[in-house]
Amino acid sequence: MPTLIKNGTVITAADSVQADILIEDERVVLIGLDLSSEGAQVIDAAGKLVMPGGIDVHTHLELPFGGTVSSDDFFTGHRAAAFGATTTHIDFVIQPVGGSLKEGIEAWHDKAAGKAAIDYGFHVAITDLRDDVMAEIPSVVDEGITSLKLFMAYKGLFQVDDTTLFRAMQVAEEHGLLVMVHAENGDVIADLTARLLEEGKTAPKYHAAAHPAMAEAEATGRAVAFSGISGAPLYVVHVTCEEAVEQIALGRAKGFPVMGETCTQYLFIFEEDLAKPGYEGAKFVCSPPVRQPKDAGVLWKALAEGGLQAVSTDHCPFWFEGGVNGRIAGKELGREGFHQIPNGMPGIEDRMPVMWHAGVGGGRYSANRFVEIACTNPAKIFGLYPRKGTIAVGSDADIVIWDPNREHTISAATHHMNTDYNVYEGMRVRGWPEKVLLRGQVIVDGNSWLGAAGRGRFLRRKPFAEVL
Numbered sequence: 001m002p003t004l005i006k007n008g009t010v011i012t013a014a015d016s017v018q019a020d021i022l023i024e025d026e027r028v029v030l031i032g033l034d035l036s037s038e039g040a041q042v043i044d045a046a047g048k049l050v051m052p053g054g055i056d057v058h059t060h061l062e063l064p065f066g067g068t069v070s071s072d073d074f075f076t077g078h079r080a081a082a083f084g085a086t087t088t089h090i091d092f093v094i095q096p097v098g099g100s101l102k103e104g105i106e107a108w109h110d111k112a113a114g115k116a117a118i119d120y121g122f123h124v125a126i127t128d129l130r131d132d133v134m135a136e137i138p139s140v141v142d143e144g145i146t147s148l149k150l151f152m153a154y155k156g157l158f159q160v161d162d163t164t165l166f167r168a169m170q171v172a173e174e175h176g177l178l179v180m181v182h183a184e185n186g187d188v189i190a191d192l193t194a195r196l197l198e199e200g201k202t203a204p205k206y207h208a209a210a211h212p213a214m215a216e217a218e219a220t221g222r223a224v225a226f227s228g229i230s231g232a233p234l235y236v237v238h239v240t241c242e243e244a245v246e247q248i249a250l251g252r253a254k255g256f257p258v259m260g261e262t263c264t265q266y267l268f269i270f271e272e273d274l275a276k277p278g279y280e281g282a283k284f285v286c287s288p289p290v291r292q293p294k295d296a297g298v299l300w301k302a303l304a305e306g307g308l309q310a311v312s313t314d315h316c317p318f319w320f321e322g323g324v325n326g327r328i329a330g331k332e333l334g335r336e337g338f339h340q341i342p343n344g345m346p347g348i349e350d351r352m353p354v355m356w357h358a359g360v361g362g363g364r365y366s367a368n369r370f371v372e373i374a375c376t377n378p379a380k381i382f383g384l385y386p387r388k389g390t391i392a393v394g395s396d397a398d399i400v401i402w403d404p405n406r407e408h409t410i411s412a413a414t415h416h417m418n419t420d421y422n423v424y425e426g427m428r429v430r431g432w433p434e435k436v437l438l439r440g441q442v443i444v445d446g447n448s449w450l451g452a453a454g455r456g457r458f459l460r461r462k463p464f465a466e467v468l
């Protein structure tokens with residue numbers, strides 16, 4: 001049966017208009033005024049906003065890391081995402097050590113099989129760029145994967161040298177792949193980490209001292225320069241600080257095809273949180289680390305004005321108290337030293353509400369810009385637009401009915417992520433999803449889960465990034 005969303009205000013990156021939306025066979029087929037409801041199931045959106053489902057392009061579900069595995073799988077992570085108005089995400093396939101990219105891709109398809117409840121795509125994170133792997137790069141396009149991630153940090157583990165990074169960017173550019181970089185200078189980090197540990201500085205707060213902002217800025221600038229030299233489009237993931245934003249701005253001012261994202265936590269969590277008493281700071285350990293409030297000010301401005309193109313989460317949850325009550329190991333693994341704390345924070349469920357509340361509610365950007373950085377730009381940059389990321393005739397009917405007046409207090413007691421803490425614990429937000437539709441099917445209705453494992457689909461993405 002067709003579904004008709006009536007009386008809502010439709011918000012896209014371009015417009016805010018009063019209109020009805022008719023959905024048939026999973027897609028939007030008509031947008032108009034006073035559409036007939038004959039033969040259709042009606043959703044009354046009077047007084048509500050109607051927005052595209054969120055797209056989170058940076059997540060790590062069931063990721064093996066630091067002797068354990070991130071605690072959300074493709075079902076629990078998807079269900080949590082949906083409760084937070086996100087209907088599509090792109091997860092990072094990790095090339096197995098000694099193995100091929102194809103083996104990694106197959107492993108990630110296996111993780112999602114039978115569990116996926118929202119739509120998803122993959123990036124491939126290259127961890128071991130041997131000659132045979134360099135030759136394998138073009139083939140990932142045939143797998144529907146059109147972005148690669150390379151690491152400029154994690155020395156002795158995933159880090160690539162400059163020659164390798166530069167070559168990989170050229171190969172990627174030739175075949176329509178977008179290169180994403182984790183931009184931190186891994187040599188500097190390794191040296192600082194060793195020295196801090198020698199001095200007995202093992203507490204979580206030293207994680208920030210080991211990862212200075214300038215080490216991020218230096219690597220960002222280097223990647224930006226490589227993009228300028230090779231012409232290869234570049235997307236810098238998890239930009240955290242003023243100095244790195246400056247490097248991206250410099251490249252963009254020179255006309256290089258450079259883009260960047262920040263992640264939700266860098267706008268709300270700071271170094272002072274890492275320094276919380278006891279071991280609590282471990283909850284907030286991720287790489288690059290959280291910074292200063294002045295950096296968040298720069299990030300908000302960049303999101304509002306176009307210096308950054310998207311906001312994602314880097315969702316990579318671990319239990320704070322893992323290894324008990326049937327839980328896998330978590331943050332407790334780093335009690336002896338900050339370098340052993342599993343890196344990452346939960347956030348896939350919180351992104352849309354907190355970015356709406358503090359962004360639109362806080363007067364930092366418009367509702368249209370919110371849709372642009374959380375839905376539309378991610379879809380465009382990663383080859384999903386206009387199927388995803390907007391509300392238009394022919395687009396998948398991934399739609400959120402958003403109540404701009406509903407208030408909610410975020411808490412681990414009520415969230416759906418598979419973790420025992422929430423980094424936004426106690427934050428009262430105004431604006432909350434009332435209903436969430438995936439390809440025309442209501443999967444979240446208030447507090448009720450109506451989705452199903454196995455209903456999410458793998459998205460084959462288009463090559464050649466749109467550079468925004």
Ligand SMILES: [Zn+2]
Pocket residue numbers: 058059060314
């Ligand atoms: Zn990540």
